[in-house]
Amino acid sequence: SYVLTQPPSVSVAPGKTGRITCGGNKIGSKSVHWYQQKPGQAPILIIYNDADRPSGIPERFSGSKSGNTATLTISRVEAGDEADYYCQVWHASSDHVEFGGGTKLTVL
């Protein structure tokens, strides 16, 4: 199976920039998607196809990719951004969806 690796936790002060990484073999050849999940709620899509934002998602959320790592960047972090974040890819060679293990973002 295809493994996506995320740090378990990231902490950032309000107003600063937070970055969450997602590593995977040859991830450069895959489209990476990101979800935000708050306690007791269903996940919501915040970035798709590496860097595209669905309507209604603030511009503070952005995605990028370099080498074997995709990165979710949250600018001007707010208290309401505190949540779990997951990366996800479609692994076509095995017809499987893969999620990263998730990263808990803590706003200090």
Next chain:
Amino acid sequence: QVQLVESEGDVVQPGRSLRLSCAASGFTFSSHTMHWVRQAPGKGLEWVALISSDGSSKYYADSVRGRFTISRDNFNYALWLQMNSLRRDDTAVYYCARGNGGLEYFDFWGQGTPVTVSS
């Protein structure tokens, strides 16, 4: 607006079966792949199964293959997950989710339904 509403979950004994349903509305159901994703208590998201837009192709996570079956009714905008031979480690909140455009990202999710496998 797009809505995905799962049936109520349940508490079932190990080895028994349960069928989840997901009612879709607000979009052309037959144009989208559909998925089930689950989340065990305190754990991350785990993809369970995918069904193509016309129902002809189905894919499963290794952990459920041979025990779970995904199906759909495009006329009635319904998605199902038949879960057989349930195990304690199938305990999770189960979400139905709409897939999108070959990249298979999930742009809409149901509210989730809890399934507890316990004697």
